[in-house]
Amino acid sequence: MLTEDDLLARRRLLPMKLMFDDLHARMPWEDIDNVVFDVGNVLLLYSPDKLMHDLLPGQEALYPALLHRVFLSPYWTEMDRGMMTPEEAIAPMSSGHPELEDAVRTLMLNWRDLKDVIAEGVATLRKCKEMGKKVYVLSNYNDQAFAYIRTKYDFWGLVDGFVISGQEHLVKPDPAIYHVLEKRFDVTLERTLFIDDSHVNIEAAMHCGWQGIHYHQPGQLSAFFDLKA
Known part of the structure; x- marks a missing residue:
């Protein structure tokens, strides 16, 4: 491929x-x-910045890491490809970064509602x-x-x-x-x-x-x- x-x-x-x-x-x-x-x-x-501001107000310090770990990650592409669900993407997106897990979960479970x-x-x-x-x-x-x-x-x-x-x-x-x-x-x-x-x-x-x-x-x-x- x-x-x-x-x-x-x-x-x-x-x-x-x-x-x-x-x-x-x-x-x-x-x-x-x-x-x-x-x-x-x-x-x-589709605006990752707007999604983060709407879903994670007051957590601006996390935005740069979330942009790369979530929206620019290969796991996002695999979701687009239909090979991974949003729920399945939470663990690999936050792997090694436990401080991001709650924020990643919030984004993954709610981003579709804010378009x-x-x-x-x-x-x-x-x-x-x-x-x-x-x-x-x-x-x-x-x-x-x-x-x-x-x-x-x-x-x-x-x-x-x-x-x-x-x-x-x-x-x-x-x-x-x-x-x-x-x-x-x-x-x-x-x-x-x-x-x-x-x-x-x-x-x-x-x-x-x-x-x-x-x-x-x-x-x-x-x-x-x-x-x-």
């Missing part, structure tokens, strides 16, 4: 491709049939449906947490289908997870647009033949998709 470092090294040898919103000033609706959305930081806010909707992303999803496009979700997400958020937010009723890392045991930017979506929904690659907050994930999609938008600043989607205020 290729590691993320392997994938990054491979992409350095590939020619750089232009983002869809660099090629076009406004969304050319006639050129796209399918729009694929990431969840974290596209539809729902703010990104209005711009959801408005873009709604606009795509209004324009008659198929709308899909492709996200690195723990399968238990994903099952929860599907019951919490009403925008899921607009989604035509999804591919979730925790269910497929594959994570972006592995090309294999993009191929799952391609085959499952029989999409035409060059007429499929992916929106993600990770440049690496967008590059992977584009090298699979998709179009891509790296969503990294507020207002970016509103301008490109001509969303009304």
Whole structure:
């Protein structure tokens, strides 16, 4: 299995491709049939700093260690891959650091509840449906947490289908997870647009033949998709 470092090294040898919103000033609706959305930081806010402040107020001294032991750890990736539950991750995340165990447990058992909707992303999803496009979700997400958020937010009723890392045991930017979506929904690659907050994930999609938008600043989607205020 290729590691993320392997994938990054491979992409350095590939020619750089232009983002869809660099090629076009406004969304050319006639050129796209399918729009694929990431969840974290596209539809729902994912901010480790905000989660720690909300769940562990007054424990700021622990935040740097928790960032690395929890959110940037390989165990988080294994949760995304569906190989470990949040409950199972508590022990290895706090191993050798008993002073972190209670904080890690609090984060692991409650982080899924504190996700703010990104209005711009959801408005873009709604606009795509209004324009008659198929709308899909492709996200690195723990399968238990994903099952929860599907019951919490009403925008899921607009989604035509999804591919979730925790269910497929594959994570972006592995090309294999993009191929799952391609085959499952029989999409035409060059007429499929992916929106993600990770440049690496967008590059992977584009090298699979998709179009891509790296969503990294507020207002970016509103301008490109001509969303009304």
